[in-house]
Amino acid sequence: MPEERDKILDIQNLDITFRTTAGPVHAIRGVNIDLYRGQTVAIVGESGSGKSVTMKAAMGILASNAIVNSGVIDFSYKHLEDGRPDHVDILKQNKKWIREHINGRRIAMVFQDPMTSLDPTMTIGKQVMEGMMWHYNTPKEEAWKKAVELLDEVGIEEPEKRMKNYPHQLSGGMRQRVVIAIALSCDPDLLICDEPTTALDVTIQARIIDLIRRVQQERGISVIYITHGLGVVAKVADYVNVMYAGRIIEKGTINDIFYDPRHPYTWGLLSAMPDLATDDPRLYTIPGSPPNLLHAPAGDAFAPRNRYALVVDDKAEPPMFKISETHSAATWLLDPRAPKVEMPDALKARIARMKKEAEKYGGKL
Amino acid sequence: MAANYDGEPLLQVEGLKQYFQVSKTFTVKAVDDVSFKIYPGETYGLVGESGSGKSTIGRSVIRLYDPTAGKITFNGMDISGKMSKDVNDKLRTQMQMIFQDPMASLNPRKKIGEIIGEGLEIHNTYNSAAERNNAVKAILEKVGLSPEHATRYPHQFSGGQRQRVGIARALIMNPKLIIADECISALDVSIQAQVVNLMKDIQDETGTAYMFIAHDLSMVKYISDRIGVLHLGHLLETGTTEEIFDRPVHPYTRSLLSAIPAPNPIVEKQRKALRYDYKTSGIDYAKGTNHLVEGTHYVKCTDEEFAEWLPQSLHSVYESAEESGQ
Numbered sequence: 001m002p003e004e005r006d007k008i009l010d011i012q013n014l015d016i017t018f019r020t021t022a023g024p025v026h027a028i029r030g031v032n033i034d035l036y037r038g039q040t041v042a043i044v045g046e047s048g049s050g051k052s053v054t055m056k057a058a059m060g061i062l063a064s065n066a067i068v069n070s071g072v073i074d075f076s077y078k079h080l081e082d083g084r085p086d087h088v089d090i091l092k093q094n095k096k097w098i099r100e101h102i103n104g105r106r107i108a109m110v111f112q113d114p115m116t117s118l119d120p121t122m123t124i125g126k127q128v129m130e131g132m133m134w135h136y137n138t139p140k141e142e143a144w145k146k147a148v149e150l151l152d153e154v155g156i157e158e159p160e161k162r163m164k165n166y167p168h169q170l171s172g173g174m175r176q177r178v179v180i181a182i183a184l185s186c187d188p189d190l191l192i193c194d195e196p197t198t199a200l201d202v203t204i205q206a207r208i209i210d211l212i213r214r215v216q217q218e219r220g221i222s223v224i225y226i227t228h229g230l231g232v233v234a235k236v237a238d239y240v241n242v243m244y245a246g247r248i249i250e251k252g253t254i255n256d257i258f259y260d261p262r263h264p265y266t267w268g269l270l271s272a273m274p275d276l277a278t279d280d281p282r283l284y285t286i287p288g289s290p291p292n293l294l295h296a297p298a299g300d301a302f303a304p305r306n307r308y309a310l311v312v313d314d315k316a317e318p319p320m321f322k323i324s325e326t327h328s329a330a331t332w333l334l335d336p337r338a339p340k341v342e343m344p345d346a347l348k349a350r351i352a353r354m355k356k357e358a359e360k361y362g363g364k365l
Numbered sequence: 366m367a368a369n370y371d372g373e374p375l376l377q378v379e380g381l382k383q384y385f386q387v388s389k390t391f392t393v394k395a396v397d398d399v400s401f402k403i404y405p406g407e408t409y410g411l412v413g414e415s416g417s418g419k420s421t422i423g424r425s426v427i428r429l430y431d432p433t434a435g436k437i438t439f440n441g442m443d444i445s446g447k448m449s450k451d452v453n454d455k456l457r458t459q460m461q462m463i464f465q466d467p468m469a470s471l472n473p474r475k476k477i478g479e480i481i482g483e484g485l486e487i488h489n490t491y492n493s494a495a496e497r498n499n500a501v502k503a504i505l506e507k508v509g510l511s512p513e514h515a516t517r518y519p520h521q522f523s524g525g526q527r528q529r530v531g532i533a534r535a536l537i538m539n540p541k542l543i544i545a546d547e548c549i550s551a552l553d554v555s556i557q558a559q560v561v562n563l564m565k566d567i568q569d570e571t572g573t574a575y576m577f578i579a580h581d582l583s584m585v586k587y588i589s590d591r592i593g594v595l596h597l598g599h600l601l602e603t604g605t606t607e608e609i610f611d612r613p614v615h616p617y618t619r620s621l622l623s624a625i626p627a628p629n630p631i632v633e634k635q636r637k638a639l640r641y642d643y644k645t646s647g648i649d650y651a652k653g654t655n656h657l658v659e660g661t662h663y664v665k666c667t668d669e670e671f672a673e674w675l676p677q678s679l680h681s682v683y684e685s686a687e688e689s690g691q
Contacts, residue, residue, distance in 0.1 A: 046553040046554070046555060046556075047524075047553055172415065201414035201415055201580055202414075202580060202581075202582060202621060202624040202625060202626075203414060203620055203621060203624045203638065203641070204414070205624065205626075206623075206624040206626070206638035207638070207640075209626075210637075210638075228553060228554055229554075229626070230554070230628045231583075231625070231626025231627060231628050231633070232626055233628075233630075234626060234627065234628050234629055234630040234632075234633040234634075235626050235630075235633045235634065237630075254630040255630060255631070258628065258629065258630050268555055269554060269555065270628065271558075272554050272555045272557065272558035273554055273558075273583065273628060274583050274584060274586070274587040275583060275627060275628055275629075281565070282562050282565070283558040283561055283562055283587070284558065285555060285558040285559045285562060286555040286558075286559075287559075289523045289525055289526070289556065290553075354628075354629045354632075357629060357632055358629060358630075358631035358632055360632075361631055361632050361635050362631075362635075
């Protein structure tokens with residue numbers, strides 16, 4: 001990593017409540033994320049943990065019933081005309097400004113289901129060209145040429161022929177490639193991928209991930225990956241944030257999270273997913289289900305599902321304890337006064353196995 | 366109760382074909398000449414990408430579709446042609462299905478107790494309302510819900526709980542075979558593990574067999590005793606879970622296994638998945654016949670292909686990915 005890392009996105013203490021008919025839902029409770037240029041950050045969590053809401057806030061596309069209680073989303077960019085660096089707090093800008101300067105242009109998003117994010121009544125070519133023409137007033141012929149190049153770049157064969165096709169004429173994997181081409185059409189600095197491969201088959205998933213990685217390396221853009229699949233995270237991410245009930249409960253480099261997890265929830269997530277060597281008769285499970293944020297729990301939100309919960313967990317929310325320069329976790333187990341608790345044996349054995357395998361691939365740990 | 370391979374198979378599918386005529390000139394061959402067996406008490410995993418026909422097989426077997434050709438024998442009864450009322454009744458009780466999306470498969474206007482008890486009512490298998498209610502309560506407890514849940518509506522449950530209701534609805538008829546069609550795909554990772562554990566417990570207790578249809582290979586490997594790999598309506602490879610995972614022979618199976626992301630960052634960042642493209646591979650599935658690899662492990666291919674693939678199959682799927690320099 002170069003020393004003068006260029007911070008591109010800095011989310012600080014983000015706190016969001018949704019007004020609903022059932023009462024206020026405290027969906028995001030103090031989230032901090034930072035992202036440097038050219039890096040990939042993964043946000044992992046179950047549905048309802050707030051990972052998509054956080055990214056929607058960064059895009060300025062929150063639903064109208066969302067209230068931002070506090071927080072800063074600082075986005076750094078360069079002016080197009082003179083390359084002058086500038087930064088802006090997205091939460092303080094109005095929708096129109098964000099629409100013109102951020103959405104699609106500097107931050108682009110790839111959504112989960114390509115069938116719902118593409119317009120079924122427009123040809124693919126038109127949809128790829130739309131962003132360039134809207135944001136940069138690119139002449140039509142030039143936009144057409146660029147769109148063909150983009151389709152070619154994302155691995156669509158016979159791009160010129162495909163330009164005239166409609167989304168329903170393509171397979172799921174091809175559609176997702178089109179969505180990626182659209183996202184790249186305006187040369188964004190940041191690409192947010194919200195479960196980009198969840199709706200796709202494993203073989204197609206592997207190709208789409210390879211594509212996103214290749215594009216990222218070639219263009220030097222930053223990527224935020226929102227997902228619940230840890231296998232995908234292992235493949236793409238440099239840094240991982242684990243989210244639970246609207247908070248980030250563990251963050252660290254990819255190796256910190258996979259080879260030295262500290263939060264019981266992360267233990268649970270890692271163990272609950274069988275790897276190909278798992279032969280225990282039962283899977284380790286996290287009991288219960290995620291809390292309803294309509295009634296935000298006092299203390300640690302994970303305590304009711306945590307078999308290592310301490311008395312203090314019901315009273316006070318744990319702060320982020322720093323484990324190393326890059327790694328921190330929000331669990332009272334890391335407090336010096338806490339009893340020493342080890343991760344479950346099955347997971348320990350599995351991590352040992354993973355490390356051994358990693359050494360074969362030349363990884364040092 | 367472990368799987369019983371000595372006796373007759375519970376379900377025997379021979380040469381199943383399921384075609385859908387789209388227009389006068391175009392017919393989709395969703396399932397083409399598929400044969401497999403499921404023994405009592407075992408879990409048979411069907412894997413394949415979307416469009417491979419895995420759900421269609423499930424639906425043909427439970428007779429939501431009328432098979433175009435082929436013979437399906439279930440528990441000694443022929444269920445492929447026109448069924449007599451007696452056979453139909455038996456099929457409808459002894460074979461049950463769990464669907465992918467629990468919210469879409471539960472009637473939102475009915476209470477959980479009514480949904481679960483519906484099968485009992487249709488088949489008149491109880492004598493009094495009290496008996497029926499007790500059966501519902503017992504089954505709710507078995508799937509880890511409480512009896513009070515019987516008076517609630519589906520929207521009052523979380524995704525994992527709803528899927529438990531789906532399982533309870535299938536279980537109440539005491540089925541011999543449950544077809545689980547992507548039944549955990551819509552759930553979160555931590556909830557998936559709960560549901561899979563529950564399914565395993567129920568199998569141990571009741572000895573029911575599962576046809577487990579899924580695309581998540583690591584979960585299929587974990588739950589299944591035997592596996593069938595489908596692609597474009599053809600059953601390409603079948604065998605025990607160990608046989609398939611230790612020595613995949615068919616290039617499609619190999620590409621499928623190499624694409625499973627392992628939760629191990631250092632390894633995963635260097636691995637490349639094998640590529641497989643049917644159009645350019647030069648393989649014609651329709652020409653293939655079943656070849657025995659060893660034990661119960663069969664591959665569908667021609668003689669020449671078999672001779673070519675067999676030596677390769679001893680290499681790990683990742684090694685060959687690196688050798689081919691992709």
